[in-house]
Amino acid sequence: MTLSVRRLRGVERLAGPLLVVRRVPGVALGEEVLVRGRGGAVRHGQVLELDAEALVVQVYEGTAALDLGSTVVELTGGPFRLGVSAQMLGRVLDGRGRPIDGGPPIVPLRSADVNGRAINPSARASPEDFIETGISAIDLLDSLVRGQKLPIFTGAGLPADELAARIATGARVLGEERFVTIFAAMGTPRRVADFFRAAFESSGSLDRVALFLNLADDPAIERLLTPRCALTLAEHLAFDLGMQVLVVMTDVTNYGEALRELATAREEVPGRRGYPGYLYTDLATLFERAGRVHGRPGSLTVLPIVTMPDDDITHPIPDLTGYITEGQIVLSRELHGRAVFPPIDALPCLSRLMNAGIGEGKTRPEHRAVADQLYALYARGRELRRLVTVIGEAALSTAERRVLAFADLFETRFVGQGATRRSLDETFALAWQVLGELPREELIRVPTDVLDRFWRPANGGAANGRAREGGP
Amino acid sequence: MSTPAAPASPEARGRIVAAAGPVVRAAGLPRLVVGEIVRVGPSRLLGEVINLQPDAATIQVYEETAGLRIGDPVEATGAPLRAWLGPGLLGATFDGLQRPLAALAAAGAWTLAPGLEAPALDPQRRWSFTTRRRAGEEVGPGDILGVVAEGPFEHRILVPPDTSAGRLRAIETGDVTVHEEIGRLATAAGDVPLRLAHAWPVRAIRPSGGRLGAGEPLVTGQRVLDTFFPVARGGTAVVPGGFGTGKTVLEQALARWSDADVVVYVGCGERGNEMASLLSEFVELVDPRTGGPLLARSVLIANTSNMPVAAREASVQLGATIAEYFRDQGYGVALLADSTSRWAEAMREISGRLEELPGEEGFPAYLGSRLAHFYERAGRVVAQGTPERTGSLTIVGAVSPPGGDFSEPVTQASLRLAGTFWALDTELAHARHFPAIGWTQSYSLYVEPLTRWYREEVGADWDERRTEAIALLARERQLLEIVQLVGPDALPDEDRVALEAARLLREAFLQQHALDPVDAARSPRVQLAMLRAVLAARAGLGAALASGMLLEQALEAPVLQELRRAKGWSGDDVEARLTALAARLASWDRPGVGPAAGAPPGEGSAP
Structure with a gap:
């Protein structure tokens, strides 16, 4: 509508991230604005509200050091759009998508509204292509598929970043090309951003990665834009160019806090723990951009990292994330304390899309049965472990003690793989190794023909024979 | 919910005076009524009038509002939000505003642009209508005029409930589209054309000939439900559960296995990938009763979590209206809503934008009455009109309590209304006990009235x-x-x-x-x-x-x-x-x- 930039004076109110200025005709809801203070440095903002007298602008960099008299608001005539192109791979960008690596400017192929558009549910293709992440606990028990959104729930000090970096650099689609990774840092310490960069560099995949960095000392409100920029590029690569794209976002908790800061400044009615009532919807507009589309070869897989404040999975951010995403990988402080890496707590983990991506012709025909068996035994082992703290190990039967030992072995040997990447074959081989510690009669979830083929007793038959020793 | 374009008379055109998120205020429309649908801005976004003041109307807009400007046009349409009811509903997938998503996808619309328009029911498709009436007969609202075969399903064409009784001037068997005339009715108010499809306001409960008590269960095939906590046909059930407790799997199992004639599944503020899987499964799965695909007895409404929030609110009402329509034909209908919490959150968001005084946890004070209005649409009824028939609408609402805590307002308000409570238990889910319905907390108020049926049909013990x-x-x-x-x-x-x-x-x-x-x-x-x-x-x-x-x-x-x-x-x-x-x-x-x-x-x- 307006090609020429229009300048507004008459700022009426400055408060936190909000700026209220007298209105002129023709301003659009969601329009991008530039804000210049006394020193002339440019800040960026977006129109949030329009009424008869004034317009409310959210300023991404905050309003500190602005004054009412000399601040000028410039209207750009449209919403914030990001120029996207495959050239952005291999580059480091700021939280709004501008290069900060000293490299050449990016020539965009097209530009897109960073808010994206909802995918027509009828146009979505069901995600069903197995991704081999190289992590045993994920590949066998909670398989990831292309187009899924699977968060990592972590606690302060737990190695979620290391796990995410391993997945991003190690992920393969069976028999196909590797992934390109878009990394979105939201309020992340520089150390973490450097870590990811180094991880991509050492794996030789830096040219297949685009990093969008909003670091801890960058403007908080800009965090609301960073994942949207990252996803906009991801959509272009996946749905326009047909690439397999993985988006790693860290940390969703910082994002939620930025949203709360803005909501508080707008004096909105707070929901749980001060977060706005639309936190669910807002997070959904990020995570739901994952998926596959009929007739388009690419896929967009999202791996958000969520730090659970005080390890509390019922905190609104992990809670709402869990309601939107298709499962979760949960890290355990206890396993981490015992130097198990990755410290994945298999019990609360879940992949809702797993069944579609495994089995005959995809992974192994016996995949589901083996996963169920491992899970059931481990769950039983954990239950026994709790019981032992009350009644002592001596009160257990021999069979129960074997399950207890299995749980330990499952954690240290199967889950705890350290720095190595395991192929799916290696993961299955290891699974059978730990299952070999138990008599085959106890593997009730695995069909007999599968046991015939794969089950071998560990250590030359220590576990042979039926468990008759139990009980008094 | 396509609304015919209104003539842009001067009174029917106003302009935007304020906008924030999904709520806009418009001036210059003196004749608006509350609940009326308006078209907002140059893309003619759908909006609904929420309240009126002397100088301006407050409108909730069902689509993304970015780009709207002060002074943009707002058009009145003279009609409330309506659903189109007729042949072609079965097997279709709609969004919360009844836009045909599958048809749009087939036409290349893989994303949903604001202002997208498409008729809910295919206006070109011809249906073979067989009349069961003769010219000269007296008919009234709810009477069956004839039938259309939709595959194995007999779609009964009714005199719309808001049409007055009269004498049939003409009625003919033939191949017609949903909007062509199949006959004419002479009423006291003049001649009324009869068609295969009619529109009905989604927030208005469709009338019936009287309510019946619980007498038969909705058989779901799920042991813990049918044997422990049965739901009656025409009853209501709520399923609260934290994430990962299998809420969606249970709702989908009900969609697949319950012995309803028609299933209306409302994916309200839920996952897009899940809807995609559900859709492809419904195409592949065979309905054990007809041998056709399960989709042929289903209507899917998909308003995923990233689609505009106001339309989420409408999606549940749309689902209930479609379900009532099939009930009125004399069928047993199951309405599965996943999840009512997202619907309640949509109300909370709109309420917050309207700066209403919040009730518990920021939800509007009218949360309870809105939920009551929704669950009260369930029931086993004698349908209005002739021939005499009974139909039922069973509502199963999933609830997603934050943190899995059942003391929150939506769970508690739903509990006061529902006859069956299927409590999903996080501990059971973690132990991979599925369906993770906890037997200590769950209950069914229908055990008593259904015992006779079970004794006679299942076993005396x-x-x-x-x-x-x-x-x-x-x-x-x-x-x-x-x-x-x-x-x-x-x-x-x-x-x-x-x-x-x-x-x-x-x-x-x-x-x-x-x-x-x-x-x-x-x-x-x-x-x-x-x-x-x-x-x-x-x-x-x-x-x-x-x-x-x-x-x-x-x-x-x-x-x-x-x-x-x-x-x-x-x-x-x-x-x-x-x-x-x-x-x-x-x-x-x-x-x-x-x-x-x-x-x-x-x-x-x-x-």
């Missing part, structure tokens, strides 16, 4: 067995508390048997794999036979111990292994085999029965 099983689980709970303190060995035999029997009840009866090819759904008779077998095992174990056998030995009896595997049995004789098994289970205290139990299943001899 149904309520007795049911009570026995629930008491066994309650006993287990008490015993487990003791075991936590003193260990299992300190218990007397009788209690140890109770613990083992309860475990069998949980594993061999309550657990039911939603994706299992044979066990995913079982008839109530097979359910009861399984329950009898489990309870017989308790008696048998007790007798075995009384005769001096050790519990550990007794538990290894092949006949118990058989019971554990009975979930895998298929075929027509499952009920008979279970009955035979129950007889053997109850009587293996006799020495020498152990070896005999090694016989192949089904061939065991009854005593």
